[in-house]
Amino acid sequence: MKTATAATMSKRPYAHPLDHLTGDEVVHAAEIVRGERAGMNFVFNTITLKEPPKPVMMSYLGWDKSKPRITHVEREAFVIILEKPTMKVYEAVVSLDNETIKSWKYVPDVQPILTMDEMFEVEELVLKDEGVRAECAELGIKDMSNVFADPWAIARHVNYPGRSKRMMQALMYMRTCEDDNQYAHPLDFVPIIDLGTMKVVDIERIKPRNSKFTRPTIPQMNHNFLPEFIGEENMRKDIKPIIVQQPQGVSFTVKGNEIDWQKWNMRISMNYREGLVIHNVSYKDGDETRPLFYRIAMSEMVVPYADPNTPHHRKHAFDVGEYGMGLCTNSLTLGCDCLGSIYYFDACFNDHNGKPFHVPNAICLHEEDHGVLFKHTDYRNGRAHTVRSRRLVISQIVTVANYDYALYYYFYQDGTFEYEVKATGELNTHVMAEDETPGDYGVTVAPQINAQYHQHFFTMRIDPMIDGPNNSVVQYDSYTSPFPTGHERNKYGNAFLAKPTVLKDTFEAQTTANFETSRFWKIINESRIHPYAKEPVGWKIMSNNMSPFYPSEESVVAQRAPFAKKGLWVTPYNENQMFAGGFYCNQSDGTDNLEVWANRERQNVQNTDIVVWFSFAVTHLPRVEDFPVMPVEHVSMMMKPANFFMCNPALDVPPTNKKVNLSTIAPQPHNDKSSSCCGNNRL
Amino acid sequence: MKTATAATMSKRPYAHPLDHLTGDEVVHAAEIVRGERAGMNFVFNTITLKEPPKPVMMSYLGWDKSKPRITHVEREAFVIILEKPTMKVYEAVVSLDNETIKSWKYVPDVQPILTMDEMFEVEELVLKDEGVRAECAELGIKDMSNVFADPWAIARHVNYPGRSKRMMQALMYMRTCEDDNQYAHPLDFVPIIDLGTMKVVDIERIKPRNSKFTRPTIPQMNHNFLPEFIGEENMRKDIKPIIVQQPQGVSFTVKGNEIDWQKWNMRISMNYREGLVIHNVSYKDGDETRPLFYRIAMSEMVVPYADPNTPHHRKHAFDVGEYGMGLCTNSLTLGCDCLGSIYYFDACFNDHNGKPFHVPNAICLHEEDHGVLFKHTDYRNGRAHTVRSRRLVISQIVTVANYDYALYYYFYQDGTFEYEVKATGELNTHVMAEDETPGDYGVTVAPQINAQYHQHFFTMRIDPMIDGPNNSVVQYDSYTSPFPTGHERNKYGNAFLAKPTVLKDTFEAQTTANFETSRFWKIINESRIHPYAKEPVGWKIMSNNMSPFYPSEESVVAQRAPFAKKGLWVTPYNENQMFAGGFYCNQSDGTDNLEVWANRERQNVQNTDIVVWFSFAVTHLPRVEDFPVMPVEHVSMMMKPANFFMCNPALDVPPTNKKVNLSTIAPQPHNDKSSSCCGNNRL
Numbered sequence A, B: 001m002k003t004a005t006a007a008t009m010s011k012r013p014y015a016h017p018l019d020h021l022t023g024d025e026v027v028h029a030a031e032i033v034r035g036e037r038a039g040m041n042f043v044f045n046t047i048t049l050k051e052p053p054k055p056v057m058m059s060y061l062g063w064d065k066s067k068p069r070i071t072h073v074e075r076e077a078f079v080i081i082l083e084k085p086t087m088k089v090y091e092a093v094v095s096l097d098n099e100t101i102k103s104w105k106y107v108p109d110v111q112p113i114l115t116m117d118e119m120f121e122v123e124e125l126v127l128k129d130e131g132v133r134a135e136c137a138e139l140g141i142k143d144m145s146n147v148f149a150d151p152w153a154i155a156r157h158v159n160y161p162g163r164s165k166r167m168m169q170a171l172m173y174m175r176t177c178e179d180d181n182q183y184a185h186p187l188d189f190v191p192i193i194d195l196g197t198m199k200v201v202d203i204e205r206i207k208p209r210n211s212k213f214t215r216p217t218i219p220q221m222n223h224n225f226l227p228e229f230i231g232e233e234n235m236r237k238d239i240k241p242i243i244v245q246q247p248q249g250v251s252f253t254v255k256g257n258e259i260d261w262q263k264w265n266m267r268i269s270m271n272y273r274e275g276l277v278i279h280n281v282s283y284k285d286g287d288e289t290r291p292l293f294y295r296i297a298m299s300e301m302v303v304p305y306a307d308p309n310t311p312h313h314r315k316h317a318f319d320v321g322e323y324g325m326g327l328c329t330n331s332l333t334l335g336c337d338c339l340g341s342i343y344y345f346d347a348c349f350n351d352h353n354g355k356p357f358h359v360p361n362a363i364c365l366h367e368e369d370h371g372v373l374f375k376h377t378d379y380r381n382g383r384a385h386t387v388r389s390r391r392l393v394i395s396q397i398v399t400v401a402n403y404d405y406a407l408y409y410y411f412y413q414d415g416t417f418e419y420e421v422k423a424t425g426e427l428n429t430h431v432m433a434e435d436e437t438p439g440d441y442g443v444t445v446a447p448q449i450n451a452q453y454h455q456h457f458f459t460m461r462i463d464p465m466i467d468g469p470n471n472s473v474v475q476y477d478s479y480t481s482p483f484p485t486g487h488e489r490n491k492y493g494n495a496f497l498a499k500p501t502v503l504k505d506t507f508e509a510q511t512t513a514n515f516e517t518s519r520f521w522k523i524i525n526e527s528r529i530h531p532y533a534k535e536p537v538g539w540k541i542m543s544n545n546m547s548p549f550y551p552s553e554e555s556v557v558a559q560r561a562p563f564a565k566k567g568l569w570v571t572p573y574n575e576n577q578m579f580a581g582g583f584y585c586n587q588s589d590g591t592d593n594l595e596v597w598a599n600r601e602r603q604n605v606q607n608t609d610i611v612v613w614f615s616f617a618v619t620h621l622p623r624v625e626d627f628p629v630m631p632v633e634h635v636s637m638m639m640k641p642a643n644f645f646m647c648n649p650a651l652d653v654p655p656t657n658k659k660v661n662l663s664t665i666a667p668q669p670h671n672d673k674s675s676s677c678c679g680n681n682r683l
Helices: A002-010 A023-036 A054-060 A116-128 A130-138 A319-323 A556-560 A594-599 B002-010 B023-036 B054-060 B116-128 B130-138 B319-323 B556-560 B594-599
Strands: A042-049 A076-083 A089-095 A100-107 A147-153 A167-174 A189-194 A199-205 A243-245 A252-255 A258-261 A264-271 A275-285 A288-304 A341-350 A356-378 A383-400 A403-412 A417-425 A429-431 A442-446 A449-452 A454-464 A470-480 A496-502 A520-529 A536-542 A568-572 A608-620 A630-641 B042-049 B076-083 B089-095 B100-107 B147-153 B167-174 B189-194 B199-205 B243-245 B252-255 B258-261 B264-271 B275-285 B288-304 B341-350 B356-378 B383-400 B403-412 B417-425 B429-431 B442-446 B449-452 B454-464 B470-480 B496-502 B520-529 B536-542 B568-572 B608-620 B630-641
Touching: A023 A042, A023 A076, A023 A089, A023 A100, A023 A341, A023 A356, A042 A264, A042 A341, A054 A288, A116 A130, A116 A147, A116 A167, A116 A189, A116 A199, A130 A189, A130 A199, A252 A356, A258 A383, A264 A341, A264 A356, A264 A383, A275 A383, A275 A403, A288 A319, A288 A403, A288 A556, A319 A383, A356 B383, A356 B403, A356 B630, A383 B356, A403 B356, A417 A454, A454 A630, A470 A568, A568 A594, A608 A630, A630 B356, B023 B042, B023 B076, B023 B089, B023 B100, B023 B341, B023 B356, B042 B264, B042 B341, B054 B288, B116 B130, B116 B147, B116 B167, B116 B189, B116 B199, B130 B189, B130 B199, B252 B356, B258 B383, B264 B341, B264 B356, B264 B383, B275 B383, B275 B403, B288 B319, B288 B403, B288 B556, B319 B383, B417 B454, B454 B630, B568 B594, B608 B630
Parallel strands: A356 B417, A417 B356
Antiparallel strands: A042 A076, A076 A089, A089 A100, A147 A167, A167 A189, A189 A199, A243 B243, A252 A258, A258 A264, A264 A275, A275 A288, A288 A454, A341 A356, A356 A383, A383 A403, A403 A417, A417 A630, A429 A449, A442 A449, A454 A608, A470 A496, A470 A520, A470 A608, A520 A536, A536 A630, A568 A608, B042 B076, B076 B089, B089 B100, B147 B167, B167 B189, B189 B199, B252 B258, B258 B264, B264 B275, B275 B288, B288 B454, B341 B356, B356 B383, B383 B403, B403 B417, B417 B630, B429 B449, B442 B449, B454 B608, B470 B496, B470 B520, B470 B608, B520 B536, B536 B630, B568 B608
16 A cells, blocks of 8 residues: 555645645545554544644745744644444544654544435435334335435434434435435424434424424425426527636636635635635735734534424534535536636545545536626726726535535635635425414415425634734724714714724624614734734625524524624634534534633734634525525625725736627617717617 | 608618618707707707607507507607807607607706717817916926827716706826827816816816825826737737637527517617617517517616825716617727627717718627537436527727726526626726825725726616516525424424515616525516416516715715615606606706605515516726736626516527537647546656
């Protein structure tokens, strides 16, 4: 193995310490562990890059000049194994350079992330279970091959508390034929599975609310969206193609996982959990390369459901921590998910056997025209100057059972950074009895189909480096002048102002959106004062998609996802604090998460190495129009320079014109532009 | 004249009662007025279509089937003239069919909209004024051809109260050379102009705040963005073109001003004031053409500034009512403002002499790819179904002195309607003395240049017709269950709900955004119940860009723009209530506007012919990066079906694929996708 690996390594001219593990490295790490733990019966839950410590990387990248530059970084894998049948959890750090286990640790009372292997195993197990078959039979199902189980994390179960057992719950559906939409045929019972014994240990019936029936029938009406169900003859015929091309090539260059695009430079990786990660972002400002962000990724997600009936209180998927934005990522298809000239990156994870689990085309990189970047016309002489905006798009799409999330990192020419989630896919549906209603907690999207109200919280972990590692966060609140109209400081009553507040410590730095004050935040570097604005250089952080967290404080989800109760948190950098819901999020009990870290003691977050946790959200009251497949719902956050540069940094973007982009006049019978200028109405 | 007109009319095969006036019709209307008022000395302020009454149009369009269908609608112009030199205002309704003045009215104590003629006349006058020349001389200006005046509406002036005189104020700037950016060189005085006598009647100096200087010098540093100032050699060289083409043609058809696009049908027009107007919107739902909106347009805009010093309290432009979104509209250029296959419409207004003032290419119509419309992957077999979104874009761009607004109406395949404002152009700048600061009211974007905090409110007038003319508005508020955790109705604490409230009358129907409750609204038709959702069919109305109105209640702007204090108003339909700030908005005194109409008495707005007034906004604290030209700031509102259709109405959009859109793999040295699937890191 040693020779092969060395050969592989030597062929990787662009290998970088932050590159995710290759397939060979996954195999290699697994073999090292298996070699040293030959007697154990276990599965590989996780094999992933152990990212080098930030201080090491700061030196390696040349950003920390206080010490001699580190030029070699040891390549390490982080491995989690589950012992069978005890389901005991062990963590290993494996040196790929030295081919040894560097550390080995038994971790009691935790449950690591769920794997794709487990999804398939659990479904198979459930469908074979006698109790499940009896339930199905009672519902009139004759053919078990039409029954499907979506395995979900258990959250917290009253009969199976704690984390000593590895548990799941399964939401049950039926299909009437191949590729039929199962979410149109939900069943009314929920098997509970013990993954240690691989047994269904309980089956819960969901009782109808205010119904004369003891159990609902299965809704039989089909609601499909796949082309064979719609029928070619029923498709719209009047959509002419739009072709997007870059005949002179793309404007970005890629070396390994490093991306250069105009003044931006960054590096990407994809891991099993956060999916896409953006590393080491900088922007070239004249001769100076100014660092902006050490690392940006979606740290956690949570989707609480509103319905008070059991088992809906257990439906609050942590799609990052329980299922993994990497593990659930799609292999993308040219011309479907993105249009134009596309560069793909692949991803690689592991399966239970320690084999690579490859996802070709997992990451899409391309450019998009984004409309007008700026325009001004001098109305005196009509001279117009228009510059069009271009954005660099780095994206992935994940499927977590019914829901699909398309995730986009955008970089713009004027320094704007945007992260957008397009939520699509299928609503989680719940069956109702014929006489049942969703109450105040959902909408009937089709007979007997309840699409329950829910929320989506997306929590970004932003490790900033605005002109250096020591940053602070300032909160801005706008408000009407407190002086009455006529007062010398508000003579005419029009005065309003914006008040900045530095968030000094972890107690102050846990704050929500505020509509009344048009609140936003800035990440600033207090050691660099803007020559014009006379205040620290900064980067604004904002979202128009923030939402209160509606579940009560005592709910399971509030205890497991307290990070979602606040829109912005700031903590001191700590390499062990990567995931807002805790590293062992699956079956988490609320003892290890962002709220716990922030509230442990009052910790300074001013002018130091900080991490910003930013949550944006949408409260989703489904519409009938979201069924059977949901048109994209857009949710996003944005960061942009705010008194950082000396002027609009995109002034050097050349104006576009027709000669270059070949726009044309659309032929239409009455669009003869050679006629008089007011002519289209006066033929 | 009669013969010529008849000939002109007969050549208009697509003439429709809602088409804006042609150039010939403008001339014709002016000649009729001039003919009947031969002895008067006046200028034409406005010559525009008098839109036929809604009851007439409802019959003409076939939407009111209760009476025999009206097949001919009289063509009328609405004309406002200003008598010279008294500046008395007269309104005339002119029948173009019968070539007579149908009505003639003297309107005391009002001032109609400002015209482009007046902009140019006032600037010329100001620059010739001896007092202005003396001010310039004292500031060291030797060449008056370098001085520029932006004429602004006066708002309300303490020395010239009321509306008996037609007044303006001028903001003063300097250029150092041709096409230099004047907003980098603001001057410190404001001439006040009487348009009746055409004289500068006052010159106000803006006093520095907390400064040792009695007056600021002129900032001499240049801040430019036009290409000749940036220099070809300094432009980015690494932006490769993106070409957007529709080789098979566009998907829309245009007949006159009627647009058909997939299941949407609508009609557009452009008038001097609101600019683009969308009329008679419907969506085809199977065999049924379902009416949605009778008329949508931007009714008013207001931009209050935060700085309490005079004359900034008078800076709160009503860009619709004082300047006109039609009068200020740009003539668009192919390949600059929009990309792809473009269809243009022209616009036509009038000048002071009653001649047509043509704007070729005033309206841009085109299609855009808009990313993923919906996608779902079955994770079991990896089968993905992706459908891309297309939108129809109808847009215009206006320049109001320093600011530029690009205005976009979007129609999407899933029934979504969006209105987006892209705010760009130049910040209003104010000169400071060398030792002065902006206080808490602005930011120093360059030495001595203060970009003051301000807000932009955009108020849409939406005349809905959701499945018929009688509609209601429901407000939705989400909130945590009031029952404590453990209560039988909230056993596990996760319950939250959404409460609908019908806004019954004009007192209830004046409401603001509410972050705490994720508030949105629906326009519903109570006479049509959705078969699944068991509630009235509806159309959701929402914006993530709403903002409190920060000026105090007693300020001039709060009195003139009370509509901006609330996010949503509903009033009964009234053909005289078209503009939220009143028809005679220029120099308005607060006696005629939306707040006055709503508060006059408690008027029913439930299940009747209603108008919805929706304001979205942005509170803009400028950044140095917004200078000298501002990257686009996006602000928008959205309406979409909510339990209106029987399912996602875009299910019949065919999936796109590479064969059609010709997407390609971007050539890059290391993007050899024929190699292993995890290959890009393992060369």
